[in-house]
Amino acid sequence: MSKRREFMRGAAIGALAFTIGGVEVLLTPRAARAQSVTLRLLKPDEVETLEALGETLVPGARAAGIAHFIDQQISVPAEEALLEARILNVRPPFANFYRAALGAVERSSQAHSGRRFAQLAGAEQRDFVNLMRQNKIEGWQGPAGAFVYFVLRSDAVDVVYGTLEGYAALGIPYMPHIAPLKRW
Amino acid sequence: MATHEKVDVAIVGAGASGSVFAAVLAKAGKKVVVLETGPDWQLSDLISSDFWGRRIKTAGAPFLLEGKNPFGYSYQSGWGVGGAALHYFANLPRLLPNDFKIRSEHNRALDWPISYQDVAPYYDKVARDIGVSGNAKAEEIWRPAGEPYPMPPMKTFRHGEVWLKGFEALGIRMVPAAVGMNSTDYKGRPACIYDGWCHIGCPTGALSNPLVTYLAEARRAGAEVRPRSSVTRVLTNRQGTRVRGLEYYDAKKERQVQEANVVVLAAWSAQNPRLLLNSATDRHPRGLANASGLVGKYMMCHYSSGTWALFDEDVQNHLGTTGAQFMSYDRYGKTAHPGVFGSSFIVAGSALKTSDLGGFANARLDLFGAELSAFMKRAARGLTRIGAFGEELPNLDNRIELAADKDEFGMPLGRIHHSFDQDAVGLWNANFEEGLRVAKATGAREAWSARGNMPTIHLMGGTIMGTDAGNSVVNSYGQSHELPNLYLAGPGIFPTAGASNPTYTIFALSLRGAEQLAAKWRAVDL
Numbered sequence: 001m002s003k004r005r006e007f008m009r010g011a012a013i014g015a016l017a018f019t020i021g022g023v024e025v026l027l028t029p030r031a032a033r034a035q036s037v038t039l040r041l042l043k044p045d046e047v048e049t050l051e052a053l054g055e056t057l058v059p060g061a062r063a064a065g066i067a068h069f070i071d072q073q074i075s076v077p078a079e080e081a082l083l084e085a086r087i088l089n090v091r092p093p094f095a096n097f098y099r100a101a102l103g104a105v106e107r108s109s110q111a112h113s114g115r116r117f118a119q120l121a122g123a124e125q126r127d128f129v130n131l132m133r134q135n136k137i138e139g140w141q142g143p144a145g146a147f148v149y150f151v152l153r154s155d156a157v158d159v160v161y162g163t164l165e166g167y168a169a170l171g172i173p174y175m176p177h178i179a180p181l182k183r184w
Numbered sequence: 185m186a187t188h189e190k191v192d193v194a195i196v197g198a199g200a201s202g203s204v205f206a207a208v209l210a211k212a213g214k215k216v217v218v219l220e221t222g223p224d225w226q227l228s229d230l231i232s233s234d235f236w237g238r239r240i241k242t243a244g245a246p247f248l249l250e251g252k253n254p255f256g257y258s259y260q261s262g263w264g265v266g267g268a269a270l271h272y273f274a275n276l277p278r279l280l281p282n283d284f285k286i287r288s289e290h291n292r293a294l295d296w297p298i299s300y301q302d303v304a305p306y307y308d309k310v311a312r313d314i315g316v317s318g319n320a321k322a323e324e325i326w327r328p329a330g331e332p333y334p335m336p337p338m339k340t341f342r343h344g345e346v347w348l349k350g351f352e353a354l355g356i357r358m359v360p361a362a363v364g365m366n367s368t369d370y371k372g373r374p375a376c377i378y379d380g381w382c383h384i385g386c387p388t389g390a391l392s393n394p395l396v397t398y399l400a401e402a403r404r405a406g407a408e409v410r411p412r413s414s415v416t417r418v419l420t421n422r423q424g425t426r427v428r429g430l431e432y433y434d435a436k437k438e439r440q441v442q443e444a445n446v447v448v449l450a451a452w453s454a455q456n457p458r459l460l461l462n463s464a465t466d467r468h469p470r471g472l473a474n475a476s477g478l479v480g481k482y483m484m485c486h487y488s489s490g491t492w493a494l495f496d497e498d499v500q501n502h503l504g505t506t507g508a509q510f511m512s513y514d515r516y517g518k519t520a521h522p523g524v525f526g527s528s529f530i531v532a533g534s535a536l537k538t539s540d541l542g543g544f545a546n547a548r549l550d551l552f553g554a555e556l557s558a559f560m561k562r563a564a565r566g567l568t569r570i571g572a573f574g575e576e577l578p579n580l581d582n583r584i585e586l587a588a589d590k591d592e593f594g595m596p597l598g599r600i601h602h603s604f605d606q607d608a609v610g611l612w613n614a615n616f617e618e619g620l621r622v623a624k625a626t627g628a629r630e631a632w633s634a635r636g637n638m639p640t641i642h643l644m645g646g647t648i649m650g651t652d653a654g655n656s657v658v659n660s661y662g663q664s665h666e667l668p669n670l671y672l673a674g675p676g677i678f679p680t681a682g683a684s685n686p687t688y689t690i691f692a693l694s695l696r697g698a699e700q701l702a703a704k705w706r707a708v709d710l
């Protein structure tokens with residue numbers, strides 16, 4: 001029962017469990033990023049790629065904590081995951097998909113420009129994503145580019161527009177039955 | 185391993201169909217156990233958030249997906265008590281008489297062994313049981329008269345109303361949608377407050393999910409719901425003439441056996457065949473109830489042709505319900521669209537959220553970056569959509585079979601093969617074209633089709649009903665032709681799919697089957 005209570009407490013305040021100094025604390029991904037919470041599974045270069053890709057897909061995704069969100073989510077059992085990948089028939093463990101997707105982006109970027117995706121100029125990043133979403137990147141190796149685009153775009157939309165903050169920014173009343181009380 | 189005390193009825197799955205069987209049989213005085221693989225959700229778990237709503241979508245052993253149009257099941261299936269009906273949109277259109285006789289009338293597909301008139305009284309009973317809002321009289325332009333719905337239609341909102349001009353221009357009659365939601369207080373459950381969070385589970389009780397309808401009744405009547413119980417096999421007697429219970433793994437992943445006089449498989453269209461195939465014995469080498477070789481065959485689904493429109497006015501698309509405001513059967517005739525075959529069912533006026541699969545960020549999947557940000561602002565005011573569901577005909581090649589990979593309990597995973605035929609693709613396109621004509625006739629500033637991969641919605645078939653063991657798996661009550669104390673429930677027993685959302689028919693057929701079982705208990709429970 002204690003695990004269930006903890007889970008519900010997290011849900012109720014709209015936060016996820018992050019680890020700071022060996023202690024689990026409940027934070028929103030935005031707050032976790034702002035506090036530089038250590039990531040659990042993603043490596044620094046994966047984080048860099050993910051944040052750059054997320055920001056290209058949906059402006060604001062970096063600050064909204066897309067990397068902390070995905071890192072936390074791929075570290076919990078698939079049954080507890082809140083990722084859109086869960087409803088897109090991605091086979092758990094979800095970490096496998098994200099590693100493969102980010103690896104494919106990085107390899108393609110290096111192969112075509114000799115630079116990491118995060119080091120590309122904004123216009124180059126947009127061109128890359130535009131080709132990726134149409135499965136038009138030559139030599140692409142990994143999950144289909146269009147699917148990578150769809151899943152990562154969904155994650156970025158989630159953290160930017162799926163939150164109480166996101167609704168407020170668009171001027172949409174959130175109107176919850178049971179509120180995620182903070183910002184989730 | 186533990187063997188539990190024998191019960192009258194063991195039901196696999198606490199979703200729409202299992203809940204009905206549990207309620208009817210528990211109220212008939214039977215000792216009922218419901219084994220549910222997922223958690224025991226409470227209404228208080230249903231947080232209004234697309235993130236948190238994903239917890240009640242599928243988990244557990246995945247299905248492997250193959251074919252030209254792999255069946256995307258995970259958005260629609262359930263996880264835990266209530267099953268998929270815990271997060272269904274509660275659109276409750278019924279099948280029409282023409283759905284039951286396609287073979288006879290068109291020499292296509294299959295006939296049902298029953299007619300609309302056999303099911304109609306159960307539609308009316310379900311409406312009284314769970315509460316349906318709508319205008320039955322208005323629907324009678326397309327179907328035989330029945331009882332009025334117990335509640336008047338739901339409120340309508342601008343994002344639904346703006347479409348009416350377009351439909352009228354094309355001669356398509358729209359009537360209030362029949363929905364399993366409360367337009368008024370009903371049976372101690374409150375009226376809906378129209379805030380559009382139906383699709384992640386309604387915690388107020390205004391939407392007729394099983395937790396507040398049949399499953400609640402079942403529990404009150406003494407049925408035991410055993411969550412975290414993953415069934416792996418249906419067990420038979422030595423002669424192979426009757427089932428004797430279920431093998432399952434409990435929350436501690438320990439093997440258990442639940443003996444029962446009657447077993448009801450209500451685990452979902454894909455999971456029921458998986459269980460039957462995995463329960464093969466010397467007496468049933470191809471799997472249980474599979475003398476016909478049809479277990480896992482004739483899997484079908486719906487597909488939707490969505491049309492988006494952007495209006496200059498604020499259509500308040502956040503208000504209302506995820507279910508439809510208006511519906512039409514005007515394209516339900518099997519040859520309504522020239523050159524293609526199958527019914528279409530039209531809906532308009534679903535509340536929109538920002539994210540998730542149905543969210544309006546996905547209305548323009550081609551947009552990203554600053555263009556997406558700008559679109560989101562416009563969409564928040566003026567975006568709305570309609571949809572036309574299309575019928576897929578039964579096809580033997582669309583099937584589920586066991587794979588070599590196994591789940592954590594050693595049970596082979598299921599593999600679903602699915603491809604649409606030319607009729608389905610043609611009907612999908614025809615509905616897109618008509619949707620655009622409707623949208624343009626509304627005077628919307630912009631309109632476009634929601635084209636992408638052809639969607640797969642509402643998995644049906646796999647254990648179809650028919651007249652005998654040569655052409656089907658079960659009879660019209662869901663009773664196995666071969667094993668008289670084995671019942672199958674849910675959309676898996678549909679021999680054709682129609683184009684209506686299936687849950688109303690699931691409830692109605694389950695009620696019919698459960699009442700027959702209760703009434704003929706002595707004959708079944710030998």
